[in-house]
Amino acid sequence: MTDHGTKASPSPRTGTNATPDTGGALPAETRVFSGMQPSGEAHLGNYLGALRQWVPLQDAHECFFCIVDQHAIVGEYEPDDLPARVFDLATSFLAVGLDPERSTIFVQSDVPEHAELAWLFNSVTPVGDLERMTQYKDKSARYESIPAGLLNYPILQAADILLYRADRVPVGEDQLQHLELSREIARKWNARFGGYFPEPKPILSQAGRILGLDGNAKMSKSLENTVRILAEPEEIWGRVRTAVTDPQRVRRDDPGRPEVCNVYTLHGHFTDPERLPDIAAQCRAGTRGCVDCKRILAESIGDHFAEVRERAREYREDPGLVRDILEAGARRARVEAQETMEAVRDRMGIRWRSRGEGG
Ligand code: SF4
Structure with missing residues (x-):
């Protein structure tokens, strides 16, 4: 793992080139992060746009695959349904071939450092940049009173990625703007507090835009225009x-x-x-x-x-195994997250005890 001990030296993961690629010829040491909202079992859009591409990335790269349940609370949702949605997506992850032996598969809320880093990134993120996000403009138009979480959503995404100092992020075209903002946040933070974060580059999905079965521009569970990958x-x-x-x-x-x-x-x-x-x-x-x-x-x-479907059946029959896999993934993720946060808190001066020690 990268050595981040020297405060003034840039992280070896720090980069500047945002050229998207398709993941085929990445350097072997590349660290990949990707997250997916827990909308229950994965559907064809999730599979074609993301999961199918994630599976081969595991062959050569260090991958972190995260179920981002804290993103799922922005907007309408049913709290009692959320745990099952997380579990069902985890089952889909495992059934399609995400491999807990090779990848870190975990749930965002099991690693509290995501929310902490997002808060700290608030200090370097201009509101104007957030207001320019196309998704924010589209979604905020549906609200009479816009939740702050909708505006700040891309900051949490930046924290998700940068907490693991990931170099690459598999994304669809609709997420490129948010990823560029993550890069901008990394740049601004590095400029203010010393080079530490890489500027993560996209691995662009090869699937192109997946239309819904009804012809809608987006295939999604909520629009009921897709098929569950585990459907009979x-x-x-x-x-x-x-x-x-x-x-x-x-x-x-x-x-x-x-x-x-x-x-x-x-x-x-x-x-x-x-x-x-x-x-x-x-x-x-x-x-x-x-x-x-x-x-x-x-x-x-x-x-x-x-x-x-067959593998999913096996996981459903053994829910304890799925839980164990997610807990082991969270333990691995926390090690990286804590290392990052120690460096971040230190550079941002969130270390009052050091005053008495000559710091
Ligand atoms: S138009 Fe009808 S026959 Fe032609 S590809 Fe589409 S579904 Fe098939």
């Missing part, structure tokens, strides 16, 4: 059959345009690549109806997640 085949079909397709295909034999159809995009992620030319050709020729095309997709999704 019948449920998958129930969701996929509602998916919007090329609006030009009104009758079964109308020629279609796979390139504008979200079902075809999803085929690209889940269906055997050798079948794709036939699916596209039959669509264009109007020789296969959309219902049949969706059936193929539903089967492909079901097959793709068959092993994941």
Whole structure:
């Protein structure tokens, strides 16, 4: 692990280049952090936009995967449901192949230093920067009285990442602006208190934008336009059959345009690549109806997640194991978090006892 003992010297993790990459050729010592809100079991959007990419990162990098439950309390939520949502997402993490032997998998609220560092970062973050965030502008418009947490949300994200001095953060395009703010916070803090934090760079998701089954620009559980990755085949079909397709295909034999159809995009992620030319050709020729095309997709999704469902069943039958994994992850995370906070408190002068010791 990096030596941060010398106050004036910059952290070896400190960097300046924000060029996004896809994670394929990162230096071996790269430390990766990523978090996901606990909205329950993961769905196709979570999988395509994040989890599928996280799994191979474990092969070569030191990874911290965090269930960010303290982010989930911004906005409407049901407190009694939150623990189960955390547990269900943890089960999804493990079932898709996040490996507690190789990665640190934990829950944000088990490491109180996240909230502490976020508070300290408040001191270097301009309100104007927070107000410029696109997500803040979009979401705040829904409130009569805007919670401060909505504005400060990206500061907690910066704390999540920088607490572990992560070099890289897998993100979708919609999170690039927040990550740039994290980099800015690191820069400002380093300039004021001495170089310590790296400026984390993005690993851009290769999945592109994943539209909802209803054609909405975002696939999300709350919009009910997605499929749980642990859904049984019948449920998958129930969701996929509602998916919007090329609006030009009104009758079964109308020629279609796979390139504008979200079902075809999803085929690209889940269906055997050798079948794709036939699916596209039959669509264009109007020789296969959309219902049949969706059936193929539903089967492909079901097959793709068959092993994941099986592993999830095993974890559900042994909830104590999931709890143990999260607790072990939190212990590992706390070691790093405490090391960071000792350095941060020291540099920020939050160490009144040192006065009596000549500090
Ligand atoms: S046949 Fe398939 S790819 Fe073509 S429009 Fe229908 S669902 Fe989409």
